[in-house]
Amino acid sequence: MDNKKNNTSFSMIQRWASGINAIVSALVLLVIVIMINFIAARHFVRIKLDPESTGKLSSMTLQILHSLTNTVDITVFYDTSEVSFSFIDSLLREYKSECPFLNIVTVDYVKNPGLAAMIKEKYRLTFPQTKNEVLFKNLVIFDCNNRVKAVYDKELWDYDLSDFLSGKESEIRRAAFKGEMLFTSALIVVSDNRVRNAYFVTGHGEHSPISQEANTGFKDFASILELNNIQVNLLNLTSTNRIPEDCNLLVIAGPVNRYLPEELNKINDYLKSGGRTLILFRAGLHAGIYTGLESLLSEWGVNVGSDMIFDVTATITGQDMQVTNFTLSHPIMKPLANSRLYVSLPRSISRKEQAKVDADAPIVEELAFSSKNGIAITDIRNGLGYPKPTDKRGELPLIASIEKGNVPGVTGDFALTRMVVCGDSYFLSNQIIDSLANRDFAVLAVNWLIDRPYTMGGIGPRPIGKYKLNLSRTQRNLVWITFAGVIPCSILFVSLLVWWNRRN
Template identity: 25%
Template sequence: MNSRLRLSTRYGINTVAAVALVILIIGIAEAFSYRHNWRKDFTANKRHSLSEQSLNVLRDLKEKIKITTFIQKGDPSYEGLKQLLDLYMRESKMLDVNIVDPDLNPNLANQYDIRRHRPPVAFLEGEKGRETLTTLDEEQLTNALIKVTRGKKKIVYFLTGHGEKALDDNEENGLGIVKKLLEDKNYEPRPLMLMRAEKIPDDCATLVVAGPQKDLLAAELDSIQQYVKAGGRVFFLVDPETAPALKPFLENYGIVLGNDVVIDRLSRLFAGDYFTPLLTAYSEHPITKNMQVAAFFPLARSVSTREAQGAHATWLAKSGEGSWAETDLAGLRQNKAAFDAGKDLPGPVTLAAVSELEPVEKKTEESGEPAAGAVVAFGDSDFMTNGRVNLQANADLFMNAIYWLGREETLIAIPPKQTKFSPIVLTPSDAKMLFFLPVIVLPGIVLFVGIYVFLKRSRHP
């Protein structure tokens, strides 16, 4: 009897010790995971991770930003918004985030006067500005952070007077969407009639020449040349057979516009035509080094590079192997196109290039370093129009050039993505398997094992 008691006591002590050890291990693991949090996003489009652009903006924060978000706890979007804000807070200690239920804290809701905005609504406050958001997703949050931290808007002038594409044109061939993209990133796009101005304005961060159909005047070209020489930045988008005076002008910077039209057979596979080359190769220049998706350039000309005094030109983007630059423009008008090894330029064909000048004594406002003039040239302007800018990487390529020319390389990255709904479509056999396996098979196995153990113990008590 005593031996059985001692054995029972020993078993009890062992059980208590085992339970205590398990609790201790769980506690240590919990403490370790709290201090050393690790996450891994296995979703196809990284829907539970911030984009590279958002991460760059957060890492570049140099001042405290207060984010006050009003949303009822019963709102269907509450958990998703909370998770998004948690992702932002993980990446920067400069964020002070407060999620408020307006029904539980009416005094604070009245202070922010949220009656003018239907929750959910967020207020971002920094030393340089304040933004109100009624659409709470990653793209809008990151854009708002850019605005409240930058404060002063950068002005991007778009040249007019030569048949260029218009900012206020919301039709298919206008730039209404580009205007909105720029405004979202705290740029202020303005038209500029240079032929009526003495010079390019001093507040010009970047001058864009978007598809001129006629030549610029000699005085205008001289103004642009002086602007670049003084550290200014210009973005030329020149279509085939337009503005011939720009060809010798750009050659001064080592950029050569081809008298041709680029043909690409590969584009036919993507519901395009032979006159819409795909940009599939990108250089390691900051404008294009993060580009991972092809861009479409409908009706484009080649843009090659050469040596130039006081400037260094390099390619940015090229078409594929199956493309070429067709020089027989008369034949193209008759829908005749065939590669001529003696005349045409074989692919890959360069369609975008950049030229950087030596720095001048003038200092940049951003870094205080000597300002260096720069010219970016694309052999097409149609890719940025309302009907095409949202195709593949077209918008990213245009905006990356704007960021670099505006000396804001922090923004050159993969932008915030849209949440992709990916439903699981089950076949009838998959649906049956999904029912039988967890509902019948697995419980049946557990039941069978239980009966087997019970019968075995009852036979051998």
Template identity: 25%
Template sequence: MGFKEYYRKDLTQTHNFSLNPETLAYLRQIQKPVHIIITLQKNANSDVAKKYYNDIGAILREYQYATHKNGENQFTIEYVNVFQQHNRAEELAKLYNVRGDTAILVICGEKYREILGVDLYDAKTSHFKGEQAFTSAILDVTANEKKKIYCIQGHGELNPDSSDPIQGFSAAMMILQHKNIAVEGLDLAKSVNVPDDANLLIVASPQVPFLKQEEEKLRRYLSERNGRLLVFLAVEKEHGLDDLFYDWAIRADNVTIFDDSSDYISSSGDFIIKRCEKHPITQSLIDLQIQLLMGFSRPVKVDRGAGFDEQRKVVPLLYTSESSWSQKMTKAKGNKEKIVRGGQSIAVCAERNAVSQLGIKIAGGRLIVFGNADFVTNSRLGVLGNSFLFQNAVNWCLDCDNLLNIPPRPTHNYQLSLTRKDFMWLSINILIVPCAVAMVGLLIMILRKSN
């Protein structure tokens, strides 16, 4: 009876062990069982790993309590010791491509999502963000519809099926599939319109310009259907999307950015990008002070001549160093014509608010344009900052940044200092209540048996 029906009350001053009301509202709507698999070890040698284990265990117990309905629990937790449970560890590796003793999986049916260590703590304050991470993952895997992304083809874009380090885009596709996102190719020249189930379109390094009718299809998708478009432009290649970008107050000039400062050039010759504007897409890079590695880029900036639109918000995301400059290669003469010197924007995001029939503002279309495409190729996506940036851009386009409004929780370590006399007094008082309850229970059992 006590196992099936019980009550918990958080008596802490800061309610560290209570779920946010928004999380509780989401959990009440979930009708599917959710299974959590954790390979973190309780007896880990690292103090950090032990802290992870304790903080995660505490918050997950609250999820179990919140989803406890009619004596049944829709939220189950499985701790796997990969060093002892070899068969189970191999099964997890085969099903979810997860290895090692740091995995946290949220599973519902065939859908799953992995939570990373960086998702759990705020880099600056060390506050625990476990509730935000777990609730977001639960909403993702329990969603009725699977998100779908189309990669535009037909213009020499990066190949999503190729493992080639320079022209391949398969590493990015693996990241998307790991997030339970379906990915397909789309040739706009052969399609009447963008498919109805498209949550996001990706244009990765087009080598030839888009046709006008193709650009118009993208324009209608963004404006009429509040679509989402993520564009990675190649350097010194005409893209044919100038009119579309202008409508969103974005300008992508066909020039190349150079830099000769040793502080911004890696040993491999890549450009180091350190300057980021504050935005949900770049916030984790700023908090963790993670740098990006890119090849040559083209400027992508806010187009001030596009006119004012109160429904439109345009934000530059990344900047090159102050020692950089942009110039255009004049092929006929083979010389370089200097255009602009100084730090320049190489990525811009834009969004519009739409108005419903009731006059309520809702999220409209979203567009991100990067003046670089090689940072998402197989050879460079392995760089931590590059991978973060790609995933954050996708999350923002898919509205994953707006799913939750759950603040991080401060974590505290308390130490209780008692004298021997105080300790004895506390021990006696702690034992009296449970012993008294046990004695009453034993007496009742004896009286029932005697009758």
């Protein structure tokens, strides 16, 4: 009888102990989950499924974030139910984790109209459209010391219209998210109070910065300048006595006609006074055209060849070339290690051999080369090259930088003349600029020319593409059965086994 009571008593204690143990275990698990979410919220990591992505913010974005010293207020003025909001929120969390000077506030104008009205009042002078509820919504506002930049929802996406226009889909598909590109650009704009101006020379058949034509237009290149807080202007050298004093960057993009002597003198005077210039020569059909810039650059220690470089081991179509041979010690090319440029058949751009080098002579550095299989073809007829035994062969230069300091009578940032000369201009055209690392080269070259080192830490941000997983009907049914049937039933079966084992 006593043994029966002891067994009953022991069994009751055991059951209470098991119950308490289960409750404590559940509480511990809950605490662990809460702690994991707490830590994750403050140490955010964004994982990209893009096969070409590293899964992190770009090195350029990181360098800009780490260089900030002033507080930047970021207001996410959004309907939080919008598709873009989750992308924006995730991205800005990662920005915040890298920079303590970002103050991020989300204002849902639908759920909190009172706070939304305060934001509109604050920025009513900056944005006249604040009175219009249709125009002033779904935007991100960057504000640093009253320098304000807004990024609108419609700017954040590239759209694919093909399926919509063909009738396959009833909605326009969002193809790529450009948040990092635009947010990093906004940080540059509001944190740098200096407005820089780029002037594109016109009148000689140059590529136009306002043209959207695929092969010859430079609209996308001009957009890169604007994203980097550089205003784009046009300049006709015959209508001015000198290049404007506010010109921080002179762009000569692929002329096909000869410059007048007085125009060349204006360019040379600008360079001698500490000017910054990007010169791009047309390749292929126009490789043998003399523009007058060749003689001007010769005075600065650069040879521009009347040729086109062909590399049989680096071509895809026979009219192009992938370039991987860089001078990685130069600030422009160092971030491009393990990258490739995609160019048309370029003219050779080489350092001029001089018998005697003066102490104040320009420093010419060759930046990019063909492989050892390159050949500089000089016999060009109707856009086609005919190799000759006398043509130069080997690692042939196609891009060069020129630098000269101690400009008399000039002080400050622009006491140093800088030039970048490229043997091809088409590689920065609308159609090709997003190929391989062409865009990155453009950004690095421009920022080196205008002497903005904090934006030259590496490769810049890229749009994040949205990838669609296409499954057959059988595959969709298999996925549905797996998640709706197999997994729940497996969990239930394991639970029943555990229950039965504990019961016995």
